[in-house]
Amino acid sequence: MTAIARFGAIALDSRDPRGLAQFYRALLDFDLRYESDELVVLQGSKVTLTIEHVxxxxPSDWPGNGVPKQMHLDLFVTDLDAAEQAAIDCGATKPEFQPAPDRWRVLLDPSGHPFCLTCPPGAN
Known part of the structure; x- marks a missing residue:
């Protein structure tokens, strides 16, 4: 079986991406790759962590379930259209709302967890 995508990043939502990034940089000694008010990208030796403004x-009320745990995966692909169709063929669904379909596609896994298909930074 040929992979449809390769693992890209773990994406965390935050009201304060820069503040959360400072925490993870100190905790994990990750390098800062990109920073804006909307998005911070940190790079470890084998993983990318993105922190996105929401x-x-x-915050989760863990261990309660009123506000469940939250995160999503960014999966790198070379062809958004082909990867989207392949993921749907595997059982993913595509929500109607797509915030930036020319740059990434939001899909839902069979349990309803969102994940994004995107081309890696620097890819054309």
């Missing part, structure tokens, strides 16, 4: 982000 204005109405609510």
């Amino acid at each position: 204005a109405d982000h609510r």
Whole structure:
């Protein structure tokens, strides 16, 4: 079986991406690769961590379930259209709302967890 995508990044939502990135840089000694008010990208030896601004982000109330745990995967692909169709063929579904379909596609796994298909940084 040929892989449809390769693991790209773990993406965390936060009201304060820069503040959360400072925490993870100190905790994990990751390198800063990109920083803006909307997105921070940190790089470890074998993993990329992105922290994305979500204005109405609510922290999990773990171990409760009123606000469940939250995160999503970014999966790198070379062809968004082909990878999207292959993921759907594997059982993913595509929500109607797509915030930037020319740059990434948001899909839902069979349990409803969102994940993104995207081309890696620097890819054309």
